[in-house]
Amino acid sequence: MNLHEFQAKKILAGYGVPVPDGGPAETAAAAERVARGLAGKRYVVKAQVHAGGRGRAGGIKIVDSASAVGKAASELLGQTLVTEQTGPEGRRVRAVYVEEAVKSERDIYIGVLVDRQAGKVSLIGSVEGGEDIEARAAAKPGIIKTLLVNADGGAAKGAYEEFAKKLDLTGALAKKAASLFQGLIKAFVQIDASLIEINPLAVTPGRELLALDVKMVLDDNALFRHADFREMHEKDELDPVEMEAQANQINYVRMDGDIGVVVNGAGLALATHDMLSDAGGSPANFMDIRTTASSLDIAAGFDLLLTNPNVEAVLVNVHGGGMQRCDTIAEGIGISMKRSDCSVPIVLRFAGNNADYGRNLLGNYGISYVEARDMRDAVERVIALVRSEAA
C-alpha cells in the first residue's frame, strides 16, 4: 500500500526524522490557509500522487506568497499528472502538500527496504541524491552505500555514524544523521514498511538535515496488525478493474491486446504470456488466479475479462494444482458465461488436478469451447481464432 508524502512525513516526524513545516490541502483556499500558518516567505506546493518524478512532470511548484500558493494549488488540483512512474494514464491530483521552501546545500539519497538476498533490512544511501539518482548510480555505482540491519532495527554500535561518514557527513552532522537513521529504521520495522525513501535528504545552510521528500510503501501482508493504516488506503490507488480482481483473489493487469488470458499461478501466467507473444499473439490482460480463489471469485474475474471490448478470444491455460483445481475454475467460468450471455470463443487447456471433471462441468453449463491438447496447441489455436475474427 502506497502512502502519500504528507502521510509519510507525518509518520517519520513521529520517529524524530526532521521534516519541513507543512500541511495537506484539498482546496486552493485550504492551501492558502496552510501557507499563512507557516513561518517562511517561500513555499512549495506539491501534488500528492503515488508516483515519483513529480518535479519533472510539473507537479511541484515553488512560489513567493500565500496567495500564489492558492493559485498554484488550484492549477494542480484536479489535474492528471503523468510522470515516468505513473504510466501513460497518469494520476489524478486530489490533494496538495504545502510546505516551507528550504534551501539545500547538498542533496543526499536515503532508502530503506528488505534486501531479499540477504534477508535483512537494508539502509541505502548515496552522497548524490535527486530525481536522477538511478542515472547517477548507473554512471558511478560506487556512490551507492548499504548497511544491513537486523529485524529488531539493531545495528552494531557506531554503525549508523560510520554509515553517515560514508555519505560525507562529518562531525555534528554525522551524529544527527545517525540518530535520523536510527529513527528511520525503527519506523520501517514498527510500521511494517516495504519501502521508505528520503530523496532528497537536504543539508541546509544552517547545517541541519531535513527530509524534503518521502516515499513510503507499506507491506500489504502486514496490514492485519496496523488497523490504523488501513484508513489511509486510497480506493482509487489502483485501477478499478484491478482492485475488483484483487478483492476476488485474482491478480489482474490490463494490457492492450485482444486475447483474454486466464491462468492459475503467476509463473504459468508469465510463461503463457511468453508463449503467446513469441507466437505473435497479444494478451489483453495478465491474470493469475490465486490458490485461495473460490468459483465465485473466479466468476467475478472472468466477468472483468468479458467486459473488455478488445477481447476477441479467450485462452484458458490451467494446470490444476493441489489447492486450485480445474473444476473450481470451470465452475467460475461457467457461472460468468451463463450470467453474461456472452459468446466470446474460448480455447481451453486443462491439465492436472480434476481436469476431466472440469471439462465435464463446463459441458454441463452448456459452454462451448475449443479443446486444446497441450499448451502449444492452445496458443496456436487461440491465435488462429483471433486472426480469423480479424479477417
Added chain:
Amino acid sequence: MAILVGSETRVICQGMTGRTASYHIERAMAYGTNVVGGVRPGKGGTRHLDVPVFDTVSDAVAGTGADASIVFVPPPNAASAMIEAIEAEIPVVVCVTERVPVLDMVRVKEALEGSRTKLVGPNSQGVLSPQACKLGVMSTVHERPGSIGIVSRSATLTSEIVAQTSAAGLGQSTTVGIGGDPVHGIGFVDCLQMFMEDPDTRGIILIGEIGGAEEEMAADYLKTQKASKPVVALVAGRHAPPERRMGHAGTLTLFGRADANQKIEALRSAGVHIAPNPYDVAETMRQSLE
C-alpha cells in the same frame, strides 16, 4: 534416495487441525507419506486423522521422532511456527502459508542462521519425492519416480514440467518449490548443491522467473562447479506486463539484474541449457542427457 524427503521421512504438521491442513494432510497420508503427528497449541493429547496431536513442536519431536514438518499456520503466527520448528531442530520444514509479512521472514532468517534446519518456503507448494513422500500441497497426477530433480519458484509451472518429464519417460527424483516470496528459506543454489550430490538425480531442471536474483546466484554457483550433471533452465517473464513502482530503491539494489533476458544470459554463460519455450523443457533435458 532423492533429496530432502524420502519414504523414511517422519512428518508432523503444524496447524494440523485446520480445515485446509486436514484436507492436504489426508491426501498426503493417502499418497503414502509417513505422517506421525500434528501440532496445535491447546489440543495436545488429542488425536486427529488417527495420529497424536501435541501442544508444541518439541513435544511432537519427543513423542514421534519426527524429522520433517509442514506448516499450515495462518500469516499472523506463521513466522512463530517456523521459528518453533527451527528451534526444535527439525531438519526439513516446509511452509505453505501465503502472505507472510516480509519483516517476519527477516526474523525467521535470523533464526535460521547457524541452525540445522532447511526451510522451504513460505508460499511454497512443498517438496515431493514421487511414490515416497509428499511434504506439500501439489497435485499428484502426472508425477513419476525418476531421475530429474526440479527446483522452481512457481507451483503451477512445476506441475507442467513434472507432466512433461513424466511423458518423456524421465520422471522425477524430487521436486522443490522454493516459494514465491521475496525472503524465503533455501534457494536455487542450495537445491542445485543437493541435486548434484544425489546419486538418483541425473539431470536438474531450474524454473525461474523475473524478479530477485536467484537465477544470477545459481549461475554464479554453477560457474564454480565442474558440472557433472546437465542443468536445464526455463525463465518465465520475457513478456511480462510492465511493473508499477514507487521510488528508486528497488532498482538501485538490483542494477543490471531482474530482467528475464539477463537471467537467461547469465545461466547460459554458466553452461546451463536454456529451454527455448515452456513446451520443450523436458525435450531439452532429454537431449542434454544424451
